[in-house]
Amino acid sequence: MAFYNWDKIEWETVETGIKRKIITGENLMLVLYEIDSGKGLKEHKHPHEQFVYVFKGRAEFTVDGEKAIVGPGDVVHVPPNVPHGGKVISDEPLLELDVFYPIRRDFLKKGK
Numbered sequence: 001m002a003f004y005n006w007d008k009i010e011w012e013t014v015e016t017g018i019k020r021k022i023i024t025g026e027n028l029m030l031v032l033y034e035i036d037s038g039k040g041l042k043e044h045k046h047p048h049e050q051f052v053y054v055f056k057g058r059a060e061f062t063v064d065g066e067k068a069i070v071g072p073g074d075v076v077h078v079p080p081n082v083p084h085g086g087k088v089i090s091d092e093p094l095l096e097l098d099v100f101y102p103i104r105r106d107f108l109k110k111g112k
Contacts, residue, residue, distance in 0.1 A: 006032055022107060029100040031107065035059075040087030048100045050078040057094030061086040 004023050009032075011019040017036035022029065035057075043062065052061070058071040063084045070076060071090075078084045088094040 020107075024103050024108070027102055029103040029107070031098040031100065031104075033094070033096050033098060035088050035094045035096070037088050037091055037093065041085050043083050043085035045081050045083045046104070047080050048102060048104055049080050050084075051099045052076040052078070053097045053099075055095040055097065057088055057092050057096075058090035059086045059088045059094050059096075 006021060009021040009023070011021055011034070013019050017039035018041075019034050021032040024030075037057075040059065052070075052075065054070050054072055054074045054076075056072055058069060061068055061070055061076050061084065063076060063078055064082045068076075069089070076084075
């Protein structure tokens with residue numbers, strides 16, 4: 001498939017206050033996240049390279065011990081196997097687009 005529309009992809013609940021939509025290609029994965037105020041992901045790491053682009057909201061991100069407050073227009077780069085995490089600090093939800101290489105197979109539903 002060559003063309004996609006985010007509005008036609010259903011949200012998947014990751015946990016209370018965190019949901020995502022996923023598009024995969026052969027080697028890249030796009031993950032659109034909506035994360036409620038006060039929610040976030042605990043520090044973790046994975047073998048995938050990751051970029052995070054923030055559309056709306058604000059969050060405190062930590063990458064390899066370095067902290068920054070990010071908001072609309074900001075991009076975060078997470079190299080493979082580097083500890084990272086974040087928490088939404090704005091009153092509004094955070095809307096971000098994550099790009100992964102290679103594909104996060106652990107995000108795919110069984111049978112895909």
